[in-house]
Amino acid sequence: LEVASGSQTHWAGEHFAVYAGDAGGVDGTPERVYADGRNYFYYPQQGWGGGRQMAMLDFNGDGRDDLYQMLMYTTQNQTTYSGQVVGYLNFGTADGSYFQGNAVAQGLSSSFYGLPGEFWTSQSGGFDFNGDGYDDLFQQGFHYRGGYDILDANVVFGNAAGTLLQAGAQPATATQGFLVSDVLSLGTTSSTGKFETLRGGDFNGDGYDDLLLRSYGSTTLSLLWGQAFNTATSYGPDTFAPGSIRGMSIYGLNGLANLADVQLADVNADGYDDVVVVSGGADPAIEIVFGGESSNQPLDVRLPSEASRTMTxxxxxxxxxxxxxxxxxxxxxxxxxxxxNDVHHVVTGANLASGAEVGTATADTLVGSGAEDHLVGGLGNDTLVGGGGSDVLYGGGHNDRLVVTDDGFRKVDGGAGTDTLAFTGTALDLTAMGRGRLASIERLDLTGNGAQRLVMSAQDVQGLTEAPGAMTVLGDAADSLRLAGQWTRLGDADGDGLVDYVSGDGNVTVQVSADVAVSSQIGGGNWLLIGSSGRDTLIGNSGSDTLFGNAGDDLLIGALADSDLVSVDNDTLIGGTGADTLIGGKGDDVFMFSRGDGEDVIDNRGRGLDADKLAFGPGVSADQLWFSRAGDDLRVSIIGTEDSVSIYKWYISPDDHVATIQVANGDTLSHTNIDALTQAMASFGAVPSGEFLAPSEKEAWDAVIAPCWQPNGAA
Structure with missing residues (x-):
């Protein structure tokens, strides 16, 4: 969707939406078509109501903008104040089909009934109060109560199901959102206690969007701080009282008396969103209140001590x-x-960024110090290097490379283009970071700086990249990536050295360098852990995990829990090439071994009660395995190769056995038959030198192994 707009008047108007598409439209009969083929549809005036406002946001977190619209319906004239307002949330689709004609094609509705019923929304997208990666929606509804027009506003947290709440309603739980009520106490002197303004932005720079409120006629702005875990279903005036840890108020802005609009954005490149007010009246102006860490005390911009926080x-x-x-x-x-007069008055952010180092229109390299740095690339393919501290890095246009040494930066924003965040520290956990701190990054680079660990979820990717649902992670054998949530490994389909992982909902694809060790959920609490080409230690959890060591000498541990009180499910451990150690832990584990895997060791840790299995890969049959004793261990070799797997302490205790050994065709060997088979093979002397036995040897050989192996499918 490119443009959405609603009427600016309560009594009449219409909605329209413009999106890129073919001239045929979503149903073949668009309401109107631009000359370049873009379509737009509109909702005409309904009675005296018509359209009110629209907003675009990714409410259900699928990477597509959803369309929220408010329509007013009535069967009476305005003097009777009879009617209702209905808000529709239409989910974005791949073909842009938000609606067909005047009928809502899909989505949910939220309604507020009153006399008169009306509600507003004030911002499109990008508002994430609780930092969970879903855009949140603020909506309002007012009605008569005690002789006044009372308007309650609520914030509805975005969610995968797209569940809405009634406008102005108090959620049942704090995880759904919250209500801001009793607005007459929020500094208004008018008898009409309703919100005129709701906006979102990160004023205090903690990575969570704050909610900016202004009551009708009030000369006060109030800020409710965003937070990772919302704790209440309703917030009242005490939220903004001096010393409150949940919010603060701003006093003394002249423009609020004749307010035209107020919004938040970082206009001076310090990493804090600023409040910008524009006004009409006899003394019109642009007023800016610069964001910053808050003491939770009221901010009165008229005081000389606050002169540095404001500009007019x-x-x-x-x-x-x-x-x-x-x-x-x-x-x-x-x-x-x-x-x-349709004249635009522009104040460039670069002119306000007095504390920042700003690049040119060509390719620049800006290097920070160990203190707090504000680096702005400008145009060109720039390289910005933060030196540590609470840095702010803004790439600007084109393809930029932004380098950070740890996760202590305040804000990193790649801007337009395909931008890369290079991380040179030890660990970067995006799931634990306020999502407003990192934006417009399409590539994450961990290479060449030792062992870096990255943790991220599908929602992190959705909130991070300008390319919908796509991220590339580069790294080498020392690096690791943990994909939180459920993912599917598709492999390197196009042979570019990048392995594709797709999120459980199918909306996010992450391409990862093949050398990087990756762990991800493959359903429920079950994990897929894939090692790098180096030496890895892979540890499963309490689910049915699959551990694949890949190349290198790896340590694979199915689960660390030893207590019988801890439920640990069945794991699959695949060492890959190299000298690997495979530890199953509790559960019925499968140890996979194939030709070319080298020399592996299975340590079953005394789990004799479990039905563990050693399974050989393709091309390995029963007559190609040689069993021998090596000290206290059982060694199983593939004849004619250097490949072998040893089961640690086999001859110390039966509890260290695996229950069965299985070859590629499904034939199985019980652990109770292995000792006899090993003794019989010892009578042949050394391991046969070829992969296959000579005819004279095979007859005697078959007579030894046939009684021990159970054919596939046999009872």
Whole structure:
């Protein structure tokens, strides 16, 4: 979806949406078609109501923008105030079919009934109050109560199911969202206690979007701090009282008396979103309150002590609109204010970023110090190197490389283009980081800096990259990646050295260098752990895990739990090439061994109660295995190769046995027959030198092994 708009008046108007598509539209009969083939559909005026507002956001986290729209319906004229307002959430689709004609094609609805029923939303997308990677929706509804128009606003947390709440309703649980109520106490002097403004942005720079509120007619702005775990279903005026840990208020902005608009963005490149107010009236201006770490005390911009936190830019004409965005693609948000004469007044962010080092329109390399640095690449393929500390790195346009040494940075934003975050530290866990701290990154590079560990989820990718649902992770044999949530390994289908992993919902694809050790869930609590080409230690958990060591001398541990009180399921351990050690732990484990895997050791850790199995791969038959005793261990060799697998302490205790050995055709050998088979083979002397026995040897050989092996399918 490219554009969505609703009417700016309560009494009349229409909605329209524009999206890129063929001239045939989503149902072959678009309402209107632009000359370049883009279609747009609209909802005409309904009675005296018509459309109110629209918003675009990825509410269900599938990487596509969803369309939220508010429609007002009535069968009476405005003097009777009879009617309702319904909000629709239409989920985005691959073909852009948000709706067909005037009928909602798909999605959910949320309604608020009142006299008159009405509600607003004030921002499209990008608002993530709880930092879970889903865009959250704020909505409001008002009605008469005690002689006043009362409007309650709620925030509905985005979720995979796309579940909405009634506008102005209090959620049943804090995990669904929250209600902000009793708005008459939020600094308003008007008899109409309703919100006029809701906005989102990270004012205090903690990585979670905060909610900015203003009651109708109020000269106060209030901020509710975003947080990872919402703790309440309702917030009242005490939330913004002095010293509150949940929010704060801003006083003294002249423009609030004749407010045209207010929004948040980082316009001075310090990593904090700033509050920008534009106003009309007799003294129009652009007023900026710069964000920063908050003491949770009220901020009165009229005080001399707060002079550094504010800036006022006078306007010759009354302002009516505001847009904050990177107009010149230099990496810093610009302020674009619109007056009634269709004149745009632009204040570039680069001119406000006095504390930042800003690059040029060509390729720059900007290197920070060990202290806090603000680096802005500008245009060109830039390299920005943070030196540690609470750094802010903004790439700007083109394909940039941004380097951080740890996870202590305040904000990193690649901007437009295909941008790479190079991490040179030890561990980077995106699942534990406020998602607002990292944005517009399409590649994560762990190479060449020792052993780096990266943890991320599908929702991290959705909130991080400009390319919907796509991320590339580069690294070498020392590096590891843990994919939180459920994933499927597709392999390297195109032979480019990158292995594809797809999230459980199918919306995210991560391409990973083949050398990087990867662990991911393969369903429920079950994990797939894949080692690198180096020496890996792979440890499963309590699920039915698959551990694949890949190349190198690896240690594979099915589960660390030894207590019988801990439930540990059945694991599959695959050493791969190299001298690997495979430890099954509790559960009925399968140890896989194939030609070319080298010399592996199975340590069954006294788990005689389990039905463990040693399974040989393709091309290995019963008559190609040689059993021998090596000290206290049982060694099983593939005749004619250097490949063997030893079962540690086999001759110390039966509890160290595997229950069965299975070859490629499914024939099995019980552990109770192995000692007799080993003794019989010892009578032949040395291991036969060829893969296959001579005819004179095979007859005697078959007579030894046939009674011990159980054919596949035999009872």
């Amino acid at each position: 830019i006078k306007s010759p004409t009354a302002l009516q609109g505001l847009f904050l965005g990177d107009l010149d693609s230099d990496g810093v948000a610009d302020v674009i204010a619109l007056d009634g």
